[in-house]
Amino acid sequence: MHHLLAETIQSGDWKNEKHVPVITAPQSVKKDETFDVVVSIGNEISHPNTLEHHIVWIKVFFKPEGSKFPIEIGNVNFSAHGESEVYSDYYGVVKTKVQTPGTLYALSYCNIHGLWQSSSDIKCD
Amino acid sequence: MHHLLAETIQSGDWKNEKHVPVITAPQSVKKDETFDVVVSIGNEISHPNTLEHHIVWIKVFFKPEGSKFPIEIGNVNFSAHGESEVYSDYYGVVKTKVQTPGTLYALSYCNIHGLWQSSSDIKCD
Amino acid sequence: MHHLLAETIQSGDWKNEKHVPVITAPQSVKKDETFDVVVSIGNEISHPNTLEHHIVWIKVFFKPEGSKFPIEIGNVNFSAHGESEVYSDYYGVVKTKVQTPGTLYALSYCNIHGLWQSSSDIKCD
Amino acid sequence: MHHLLAETIQSGDWKNEKHVPVITAPQSVKKDETFDVVVSIGNEISHPNTLEHHIVWIKVFFKPEGSKFPIEIGNVNFSAHGESEVYSDYYGVVKTKVQTPGTLYALSYCNIHGLWQSSSDIKCD
Ligand SMILES: [Fe+3]
Ligand SMILES: [Fe+3]
Ligand SMILES: [Fe+3]
Ligand SMILES: [Fe+3]
Numbered sequence: 001m002h003h004l005l006a007e008t009i010q011s012g013d014w015k016n017e018k019h020v021p022v023i024t025a026p027q028s029v030k031k032d033e034t035f036d037v038v039v040s041i042g043n044e045i046s047h048p049n050t051l052e053h054h055i056v057w058i059k060v061f062f063k064p065e066g067s068k069f070p071i072e073i074g075n076v077n078f079s080a081h082g083e084s085e086v087y088s089d090y091y092g093v094v095k096t097k098v099q100t101p102g103t104l105y106a107l108s109y110c111n112i113h114g115l116w117q118s119s120s121d122i123k124c125d
Numbered sequence: 126m127h128h129l130l131a132e133t134i135q136s137g138d139w140k141n142e143k144h145v146p147v148i149t150a151p152q153s154v155k156k157d158e159t160f161d162v163v164v165s166i167g168n169e170i171s172h173p174n175t176l177e178h179h180i181v182w183i184k185v186f187f188k189p190e191g192s193k194f195p196i197e198i199g200n201v202n203f204s205a206h207g208e209s210e211v212y213s214d215y216y217g218v219v220k221t222k223v224q225t226p227g228t229l230y231a232l233s234y235c236n237i238h239g240l241w242q243s244s245s246d247i248k249c250d
Numbered sequence: 251m252h253h254l255l256a257e258t259i260q261s262g263d264w265k266n267e268k269h270v271p272v273i274t275a276p277q278s279v280k281k282d283e284t285f286d287v288v289v290s291i292g293n294e295i296s297h298p299n300t301l302e303h304h305i306v307w308i309k310v311f312f313k314p315e316g317s318k319f320p321i322e323i324g325n326v327n328f329s330a331h332g333e334s335e336v337y338s339d340y341y342g343v344v345k346t347k348v349q350t351p352g353t354l355y356a357l358s359y360c361n362i363h364g365l366w367q368s369s370s371d372i373k374c375d
Numbered sequence: 376m377h378h379l380l381a382e383t384i385q386s387g388d389w390k391n392e393k394h395v396p397v398i399t400a401p402q403s404v405k406k407d408e409t410f411d412v413v414v415s416i417g418n419e420i421s422h423p424n425t426l427e428h429h430i431v432w433i434k435v436f437f438k439p440e441g442s443k444f445p446i447e448i449g450n451v452n453f454s455a456h457g458e459s460e461v462y463s464d465y466y467g468v469v470k471t472k473v474q475t476p477g478t479l480y481a482l483s484y485c486n487i488h489g490l491w492q493s494s495s496d497i498k499c500d
Binding site: 159187189192194196197198199200201202203204205208209210211212213214216217218219220221222223224225 | 409437439442444446449450451452453455458459460461462464466467468469470471473474475
C-alpha cells in the first residue's frame with residue numbers, strides 16, 4: 001500500500017493551534033531587494049520547550065508564481081532544550097531576495113506532533 | 126489565498142523518475158531489533174551531481190500504525206558536488222529500532238526540482 | 251598519523267577577512283531573559299553568493315563559564331544561491347536564554363574555504 | 376578576551392572514550408572510485424540514547440593533501456531518542472569519491488558533552 005508523507009503534514013490557524021509556524025514577511029517587495037522572513041512558533045499559544053517535547057526545526061521555501069518547485073531559502077534548527085539551562089526559542093530570521101512574485105512556505109517539526117506547514121504570498125515588482 | 130507546501134511534494138515510481146527517493150529496508154522486523162534503512166536516489170536513472178543541480182538532503186521518518194504523527198529518524202545532507210573534486214553520492218544509511226508496525230517515509234530535496242517523497246510499510250512483531 | 255579537524259578551523263578579524271562569522275549579541279543579559287543572537291558573514295567585506303562559491307551554514311553555541319562543553323543553540327543553513335533567482339543572505343537570528351555568564355561561539359562553513367570560527371563573551375546576572 | 380571553539384573540540388581513543396566518532400573507510404582508494412565512509416559512535420563502549428542525553432549529529436569532511444580547507448561530504452542527524460519508542464542508532468554511511476590522497480575527518484556533537492573529532496588518512500592513486 002502506498003502512503004504519502006504529504007498527507008501527514010498538518011495545517012491550521014496559528015492563533016488557535018500552537019504548532020503552526022508563523023511567517024512574518026512583507027506582503028510586497030521590489031525585485032532584488034533584500035528582505036527578512038521571520039519564522040516562529042507559539043506567538044499566541046506557547047509550545048513546550050523541554051527535552052521530552054520541543055520544536056526541532058523550521059524550513060523556509062519560496063515558490064515563484066507559475067513554478068511547480070519550491071526553492072529552500074533556509075533551515076533553522078532549535079538545538080537547546082534545557083541542556084546546561086540553555087534554551088533555544090522557536091524564532092528564526094532568514095534574509096533573502098527574489099525576482100518574481102510567489103509564495104513563502106514554512107515547514108516545521110515537533111518531536112511528538114510531527115510536521116506542520118503554513119504559507120504567505122508575496123508580491124514583487 | 127492559502128497554499129499548502131504538501132501539494133508541491135511530488136511522488137512517482139523511482140524506476141521511471143530519477144528524483145524519487147528509494148527506501149531499502151526490511152519488510153518485517155522484530156520489536157526492538159536494530160535494522161538498516163538505506164535511502165538513495167538514482168538507483169535506476171542517475172540524477173546530476175553538479176554545483177548547479179544536485180540533491181541536497183534526504184529525511185527519513187517512521188509513523189507507527191494508528192498514529193497521526195511521523196517521527197524523524199534521521200536526516201542526511203549531501204554536501205559536496207565537485208568542490209576540490211569531491212562528490213557526495215546520493216546514498217545514506219540510518220539504523221533504527223521500532224516497537225510497532227508502521228510506515229517509513231523518505232522526503233528529499235533537489236535544488237532545482239523541489240521536494241519528493243516515497244514510503245515503505247514495515248511489519249513488526 | 252593523527253590529524254585534528256580543530257587545526258583547520260580558521261579565525262581572524264571580520265573587518266579584514268570576509269569569512270569570519272560576526273556575532274551580534276548583548277554583552278550582558280539577565281538570567282532567564284530572552285535575547286537575540288545575530289550571526290552574519292560579510293558585514294564589512296561581502297562574500298560571494300554563487301552556486302560555485304557560498305557560505306553553507308552557521309552554527310551557534312554557548313559554553314557556560316567553567317564548563318568544558320559548548321551547547322548548540324542553533325544551526326542556520328543558507329540554502330539558495332541563485333536557484334530560480336532566489337538568494338539566501340548570510341544572516342540569521344536565533345533567540346535564547348541562559349542562566350550563567352559564558353561564551354557564544356559561531357562556526358561557519360564556506361564550500362570552498364572551509365571552517366571559520368568566532369566568539370563573544372556574555373555576562374549574566 | 377578571545378576564545379576559540381576549536382579548543383573545546385575533544386579527541387581520544389574510541390576504544391576508551393565513548394564519544395569519539397569512529398570512521399570506517401578504506402585506507403586506499405582509486406581516483407574517481409566510489410567508496411563508503413561509515414561513521415558511528417559507541418562501537419566499543421555504548422553511549423546513552425535518551426531524550427536527556429544523546430548524540431545529535433556527525434559531520435564528515437575530506438581535506439585533500441596539501442589543501443588547507445576541509446570539504447564537507449555529508450552530515451547525518453540522529454533525530455529519534457525514544458519518541459513513540461523509535462530510536463536512531465549512532466551510525467551513518469555516506470558514499471563519496473575523491474581524486475587525491477587526503478584526510479577524512481568526523482565531527483560529532485553530544486547534547487551534554489559537546490564536540491568530538493577524529494580522522495583517518497586515505498591514499499588515492
Ligand atoms: Fe508538540
Ligand atoms: Fe533535479
Ligand atoms: Fe569562501
Ligand atoms: Fe555524552
